[in-house]
Amino acid sequence: MTIGVVGAGQLGRMLALAGYPLGQDFLFLDRSPAAPAGQIAPLLCGEFTDTALLGELAERTEVVTFDWENISVAALRALGQRRICPPVRALATAQDRVSEKRLFERLRIPTTRWRAVDSRAELAHALRAIGLPGVLKTRRMGYDGKGQAVLHSAQDAERAWERLGQAPLIYEEYVPFDFEVSIIGARNRQGEAVIYPLNHNVHARGILRLTRAPLASPRLQRYAARYLRAVLTHFRYVGVLTIEFFVRRGRLIANEMAPRVHNSGHWTIEGAVTSQFENHLRAILGLPLGSARARGHCAMINLIGRLPPRRRLLAHPDLHFHDYGKAARPGRKLGHCTLVERTARRCDARVRRLLAELAPEIRIP
Amino acid sequence: MTIGVVGAGQLGRMLALAGYPLGQDFLFLDRSPAAPAGQIAPLLCGEFTDTALLGELAERTEVVTFDWENISVAALRALGQRRICPPVRALATAQDRVSEKRLFERLRIPTTRWRAVDSRAELAHALRAIGLPGVLKTRRMGYDGKGQAVLHSAQDAERAWERLGQAPLIYEEYVPFDFEVSIIGARNRQGEAVIYPLNHNVHARGILRLTRAPLASPRLQRYAARYLRAVLTHFRYVGVLTIEFFVRRGRLIANEMAPRVHNSGHWTIEGAVTSQFENHLRAILGLPLGSARARGHCAMINLIGRLPPRRRLLAHPDLHFHDYGKAARPGRKLGHCTLVERTARRCDARVRRLLAELAPEIRIP
Numbered sequence: 001m002t003i004g005v006v007g008a009g010q011l012g013r014m015l016a017l018a019g020y021p022l023g024q025d026f027l028f029l030d031r032s033p034a035a036p037a038g039q040i041a042p043l044l045c046g047e048f049t050d051t052a053l054l055g056e057l058a059e060r061t062e063v064v065t066f067d068w069e070n071i072s073v074a075a076l077r078a079l080g081q082r083r084i085c086p087p088v089r090a091l092a093t094a095q096d097r098v099s100e101k102r103l104f105e106r107l108r109i110p111t112t113r114w115r116a117v118d119s120r121a122e123l124a125h126a127l128r129a130i131g132l133p134g135v136l137k138t139r140r141m142g143y144d145g146k147g148q149a150v151l152h153s154a155q156d157a158e159r160a161w162e163r164l165g166q167a168p169l170i171y172e173e174y175v176p177f178d179f180e181v182s183i184i185g186a187r188n189r190q191g192e193a194v195i196y197p198l199n200h201n202v203h204a205r206g207i208l209r210l211t212r213a214p215l216a217s218p219r220l221q222r223y224a225a226r227y228l229r230a231v232l233t234h235f236r237y238v239g240v241l242t243i244e245f246f247v248r249r250g251r252l253i254a255n256e257m258a259p260r261v262h263n264s265g266h267w268t269i270e271g272a273v274t275s276q277f278e279n280h281l282r283a284i285l286g287l288p289l290g291s292a293r294a295r296g297h298c299a300m301i302n303l304i305g306r307l308p309p310r311r312r313l314l315a316h317p318d319l320h321f322h323d324y325g326k327a328a329r330p331g332r333k334l335g336h337c338t339l340v341e342r343t344a345r346r347c348d349a350r351v352r353r354l355l356a357e358l359a360p361e362i363r364i365p
Numbered sequence: 366m367t368i369g370v371v372g373a374g375q376l377g378r379m380l381a382l383a384g385y386p387l388g389q390d391f392l393f394l395d396r397s398p399a400a401p402a403g404q405i406a407p408l409l410c411g412e413f414t415d416t417a418l419l420g421e422l423a424e425r426t427e428v429v430t431f432d433w434e435n436i437s438v439a440a441l442r443a444l445g446q447r448r449i450c451p452p453v454r455a456l457a458t459a460q461d462r463v464s465e466k467r468l469f470e471r472l473r474i475p476t477t478r479w480r481a482v483d484s485r486a487e488l489a490h491a492l493r494a495i496g497l498p499g500v501l502k503t504r505r506m507g508y509d510g511k512g513q514a515v516l517h518s519a520q521d522a523e524r525a526w527e528r529l530g531q532a533p534l535i536y537e538e539y540v541p542f543d544f545e546v547s548i549i550g551a552r553n554r555q556g557e558a559v560i561y562p563l564n565h566n567v568h569a570r571g572i573l574r575l576t577r578a579p580l581a582s583p584r585l586q587r588y589a590a591r592y593l594r595a596v597l598t599h600f601r602y603v604g605v606l607t608i609e610f611f612v613r614r615g616r617l618i619a620n621e622m623a624p625r626v627h628n629s630g631h632w633t634i635e636g637a638v639t640s641q642f643e644n645h646l647r648a649i650l651g652l653p654l655g656s657a658r659a660r661g662h663c664a665m666i667n668l669i670g671r672l673p674p675r676r677r678l679l680a681h682p683d684l685h686f687h688d689y690g691k692a693a694r695p696g697r698k699l700g701h702c703t704l705v706e707r708t709a710r711r712c713d714a715r716v717r718r719l720l721a722e723l724a725p726e727i728r729i730p
Contacts, residue, residue: 017385020405023688040385040405273683287675291682310652317656318638323388
């Protein structure tokens with residue numbers, strides 16, 4: 001079977017690498033002829049809004065999925081009744097922070113206080129209602145911290161409005177969180193679901209730098225899994241879904257969801273019985289899902305901006321290295337590495353040493 | 366870097382799947398346009414003896430390796446000083462059962478008694494010297510039990526001579542072995558080596574059907590590793606090397622070697638910290654080798670002739686399935702599946718159940 005994928009980034013690349021052993025073929029669509037997945041699978045090159053190209057992708061494949069959220073829902077919908085997974089409704093909700101908040105509220109998933117902001121007057125109103133500090137964000141097309149501003153003062157608000165005010169915005173309370181987690185799960189066409197253990201994430205400048213899993217909190221795991229299942233069921237979802245949470249005083253506060261495989265789940269390639277990529281494919285192909293059990297205590301470190309020398313990385317004899325085949329550029333995710341250890345203590349000790357070598361700016365408690 | 370691979374079978378395919386995460390590119394050469402690795406990487410299509418095509422492969426790649434032994438040593442040598450790994454000398458030795466026996470004897474690796482047979486007179490002489498039963502084999506181009514005959518009587522010998530006598534032959538004693546094992550290791554350009562735990566193999570009709578690893582015998586492990594290291598050192602070997610042994614009364618008897626990744630090492634993809642495929646690539650790229658430690662008690666079952674329905678296979682929630690993308694044909698290796706369990710007992714119990722479902726003709730003790 002041939003799987004069409006809109007977006008050919010590293011997520012798409014890892015999908016193809018998980019799909020080849022299952023005997024699947026792939027066809028990607030991306031703007032860049034040098035896209036990571038295009039190096040290992042056939043690629044249609046053009047805009048994500050190009051309906052002719054999307055039509056070709058759909059024609060030549062049995063099922064269409066995506067590795068990137070900022071694609072046109074209208075263009076996908078124009079493909080009609082074709083098999084698109086995850087459901088386009090879920091993508092549409094995730095693309096709009098206001099719809100996302102409304103969904104969380106409807107499903108009784110705790111989230112931040114928020115106000116939609118479409119004018120200076122609404123911004124002033126939101127600032128009064130929610131107070132400072134807060135975060136002003138574009139409703140759409142944000143990722144890796146792009147299109148956001150933290151507001152500590154009226155002056156900040158003014159500057160942020162100048163920068164972002166041309167797009168529809170949302171103002172959210174600033175959560176002084178204790179730490180961040182995410183949960184990833186898959187649901188297949190038959191309605192079966194599997195949920196991975198909680199990821200404990202460390203971001204810097206809006207970019208994920210480190211994930212450790214499983215987080216040892218059965219209580220948080222239970223709540224997060226319940227919330228994830230609520231969203232999966234709501235959409236009759238098919239594929240992998242991720243929700244990111246802040247944790248404050250032992251409570252989960254949903255930040256956002258991603259209707260796709262997620263950077264915080266890269267450790268599942270070596271660290272879980274079945275990777276998030278394989279389970280996404282199993283789900284959309286209508287196959288039984290694989291176990292989401294962790295095979296040890298895992299850590300994933302993102303390699304940003306430039307890759308360390310391969311020889312130095314691989315000198316760590318049980319480190320798993322993933323090179324996305326991308327050109328170096330400041331702030332760009334170029335690869336990641338993963339550790340799987342028998343104990344959390346040993347994993348943490350190794351993470352500390354690796355961070356000192358690879359990303360000394362990242363400190364972990 | 367681009368790696369050239371002569372042969373684009375399932376071994377080549379799994380090499381590419383291990384190399385993509387390391388950021389490597391591949392170019393394959395194979396006779397068949399439908400070869401498994403050609404479905405996931407660029408393929409030059411032609412004869413393995415085509416020196417122009419081999420030249421093109423070498424020109425377009427930084428290092429050349431092979432996933433198949435029955436290729437022309439002369440054609441590879443004609444490429445001159447280009448980087449070919451493993452060394453062509455090792456390939457030449459492995460291609461000729463007589464050279465292989467001589468090497469084992471020279472390195473004091475116990476092997477079967479044998480005689481080269483190039484005429485009826487030599488066959489008669491070999492039968493007298495070694496006795497019956499015995500195995501008459503072509504010296505070259507045998508694999509998966511092809512080009513072999515077990516002789517129990519003078520009549521068998523006559524029939525086998527009629528069938529095989531046009532090629533140079535070898536006559537070996539028949540070893541009534543207790544079981545079969547293989548050992549796999551890698552040596553890199555710097556001379557570092559790693560050795561995987563022993564594989565316990567079950568063949569039927571000359572084809573590997575089941576491997577379980579690690580075999581719990583520190584003594585056999587020690588001997589097998591010593592023998593493997595002797596061959597690695599002898600050739601200043603670079604890449605993965607396999608030796609297959611019979612085990613009789615607790616002693617190892619070398620049967621043959623393969624200068625490549627090996628079917629009995631497929632379990633290392635999920636079952637070892639670093640797979641044999643990744644370590645082969647690390648070795649030939651001059652990178653540090655990864656740990657060859659097993660991550661549990663593993664079993665690999667070959668899927669021969671036709672694949673079971675994917676849905677049924679994947680209903681086992683922690684089974685790993687590998688589809689080579691080959692057309693079904695009796696006796697053909699089409700895929701394999703792997704289990705990784707915490708205890709040998711649990712692994713064996715699951716293997717029994719899986720064999721009953723997938724290959725009821727295979728019985729294990």
